[in-house]
Amino acid sequence: MLNADLSSIEELQAQLRDKLYIADRGLATAIFLALKLGRPLFLEGEAGVGKTEIAKVLTELLDTELIRLQCYEGLDVSQAVYEWNYTRQMMHIRLAESRGEKLEEKDLFGAEFLLKRPLLKAIDASASKAPVLLIDEVDRSDEEFEAYLLELLSDFQVTIPEIGTFKAERPPVVVVTSNRTREVHDALKRRCLYFWIDYPTFQKELEIVRAKLPHASAQLSSQVTRFVQELRRMELYKVPGVAETLDWVNALVALDKEALDESIVEDTLGALLKYRDDVDRVKGDQTQAILGRVQAAG
Amino acid sequence: MVPEAEGRHLLRNLVLFGRVLRGLGLDVNPGRMIDLVQALSHVEVGVRSDFYHAARSLLVHRRDDVPLFDEAFAMFWQKPLGEWKLVEIKGRRVRRSPPKPLTVTPNIRPEPSPESLPEDAETRQVIELTKTYSERDALRTRDFSDLSESELDEVQRLIQETSAARWSATPGCFFISFTA
Numbered sequence: 298m299l300n301a302d303l304s305s306i307e308e309l310q311a312q313l314r315d316k317l318y319i320a321d322r323g324l325a326t327a328i329f330l331a332l333k334l335g336r337p338l339f340l341e342g343e344a345g346v347g348k349t350e351i352a353k354v355l356t357e358l359l360d361t362e363l364i365r366l367q368c369y370e371g372l373d374v375s376q377a378v379y380e381w382n383y384t385r386q387m388m389h390i391r392l393a394e395s396r397g398e399k400l401e402e403k404d405l406f407g408a409e410f411l412l413k414r415p416l417l418k419a420i421d422a423s424a425s426k427a428p429v430l431l432i433d434e435v436d437r438s439d440e441e442f443e444a445y446l447l448e449l450l451s452d453f454q455v456t457i458p459e460i461g462t463f464k465a466e467r468p469p470v471v472v473v474t475s476n477r478t479r480e481v482h483d484a485l486k487r488r489c490l491y492f493w494i495d496y497p498t499f500q501k502e503l504e505i506v507r508a509k510l511p512h513a514s515a516q517l518s519s520q521v522t523r524f525v526q527e528l529r530r531m532e533l534y535k536v537p538g539v540a541e542t543l544d545w546v547n548a549l550v551a552l553d554k555e556a557l558d559e560s561i562v563e564d565t566l567g568a569l570l571k572y573r574d575d576v577d578r579v580k581g582d583q584t585q586a587i588l589g590r591v592q593a594a595g
Numbered sequence: 596m597v598p599e600a601e602g603r604h605l606l607r608n609l610v611l612f613g614r615v616l617r618g619l620g621l622d623v624n625p626g627r628m629i630d631l632v633q634a635l636s637h638v639e640v641g642v643r644s645d646f647y648h649a650a651r652s653l654l655v656h657r658r659d660d661v662p663l664f665d666e667a668f669a670m671f672w673q674k675p676l677g678e679w680k681l682v683e684i685k686g687r688r689v690r691r692s693p694p695k696p697l698t699v700t701p702n703i704r705p706e707p708s709p710e711s712l713p714e715d716a717e718t719r720q721v722i723e724l725t726k727t728y729s730e731r732d733a734l735r736t737r738d739f740s741d742l743s744e745s746e747l748d749e750v751q752r753l754i755q756e757t758s759a760a761r762w763s764a765t766p767g768c769f770f771i772s773f774t775a
Contacts, residue, residue, distance in 0.1 A: 306638065306645060326638065326648035333637045334630065341658060477658070483622050486656035493658045 303332065317508045318347070318354040319501060327492040328355070337450055337471035339486050342494035344476050345538015352431035352472040359470065362428040366415035368438035374445065378455055380412045406459035420453050420465035427467035436475040440482065446473075447485050497539060499526050505539060506546055513546050514555040520591050521546050524557065525569065527587045533575045544568045559588055605640070606632065612671050616654060619663055623654050643672075 303309055309332075310325040320328065328351065331338040340348040356363040366377055386405045393400045413421065419430040432446065449455065450471060454464040473489060475481050497505065503522045506513065525542045537545075545568040554561055562584050570576045579587075609628060616623045631653045638645040647668060655664045 322644055323648040323651070326645055327652040330634050330637060330649060330652060334634060336630070339656065480657075483656060487622065487624075487627070489656070490652040491656040492652055493661065 303329065305329075312358055313354060314508075316354045316357055318350060319497075319505050319508060320351075321501065324351075324492055324494065327490045331490045332470065334490070335468060337473055337489040339473045339475070339481075339489035339491045340494055341475045341477050341491070343496065343536065343538060345540040346494045346496060347539055348472075348474040348494055349431065349433055352429055352433075352474075355470060355472065356429040359426075359429060361426045361470075362424070363431060364415050364419045364428050364469070365431045365433060368432065368434050368436075368442070370437055370439060372438045372442050376414055377442065377445075378414050378416045379457060380414065381406070382410045382412050386410050403459075408460070411457070411460070416449060417455055417463060419469040419471075420449075420455060420463055424467070427465075428469050430469040430471045432471065432473045434476055435473050435485075436478045436481055443482050443485050447482075447488065450485075450488050496529055496536075499523065502526065502539060502542060506542060509543055510546050510550070513550050516556050517549060517554060518546060520557045521549065523591045523594055524562070524587055527590065528569070528579065531579070531583070533570070533578065534572045535570070535575060537569045541569050541571075557588060557591065559584060562588060605635075608671075612650075612667075613654070615667055615671055616664065619667060621654065621660050621664065622656065627653055646672075 303312075306322065306325050306329045309329045310320055310322070313320045313325065313328075328338060330336070338351075340351065342348055352365075353363060389405060389410075390400060393404075415430070418424075419428055435443065435446070452464075453468045454462055456462045471489075473485075496502075499522060502525070503519060506518045506522055507515075510518070521542060525537055525545070529536050545565065548565050548568045549557075549561065552561065552565070563580055566576050566579060566584075570579060609631065613623050613625075613628045613631075631650060634649045634653060635646070638649050640646055650668065651661070651664055655661055
């Protein structure tokens, strides 16, 4: 088990790097402490900076299962925690009737009729290893759901009136992410180790590109990274994240490109910018200007 | 590991630091401070950037509070006591007020931000605790584990002398005043 073996932040950083996740010291410290203290990790940052990726990489490192709960407006207990399998209950009643059997209420509310949703799965005592529970984009859910999460994350137990209480023997490693479309309540964040993930610096982003896409030429990787870094300084509706940088490099490699030129930038901007207005703003003069600086830098 | 006597000093300073943050309007409570003490047993307290990140990840949970935390951290854990004559943190208690440099006595050398510190073990920095700071430079640059018994007594004496740290809040203003 990694938790027990992990002796230092350096070691965690190295292990993350082996899994192609480049974490700076601050992030590695927060992850390390979340594992050691058994506290949820709350990651905030713009879309595409690698928040969700951390949960995936941790799952690999811990050699366990990833349970993901994608949050959305209107998410409720039946989608997040559990639901009774009504169809199956109904069939059971019909079968019992046809056989002339008598049914009691408890016969219909057993474990076999329970549909476990992500949160209940994550604290299920039958799991042999603590899973990683990813609660993604919690800022999209409602405040009622946040309050429910708060309760769940304090004692990792769920009570189902008809059955009883499920309590995690091995609490899951919890990663909560937020794109900060709204401020998540302090009470929830207070339970967690908080880390704000910024867009990476040029050096770090280049390192990520080189690690993830080693087949791309050094010049292309460096030029693309520099180009994206320049775009992030512009007023855009949706600033490209690291995921977009990687997509763009991939697209350019597929086109056998070893360096950027104006026509290829304009033809492939769609891999980077997702809104028409943004593409229009960057095309033409802006592209030329940025490309000039990028090519001058090498 | 931190020896017991030094651990007590560190604890005292941590509690005071927590109070400074709370005074500035950060959501820091005793439970969080206990978490931090626990967390410090897992990191090298002597590595300044690790100590900083451990404290930040546990005591800050709003991005907007990070600059405020950074300033408080830099001042509290680095500035010698002599330079703490009077610190005015005007309007700081208002949440998410725009970042504004704290007014401090002049001639303070800019300190490197924890983010920019080299991370290898070779360049470990000594954490300087404001309340245990002596006017003698010798104590300023020493780690607790290097201090002799008599130096620790001196540190202890200084703590008592300077325990007149006063807190006062006036409308719109917030003062921290340490009298040497």
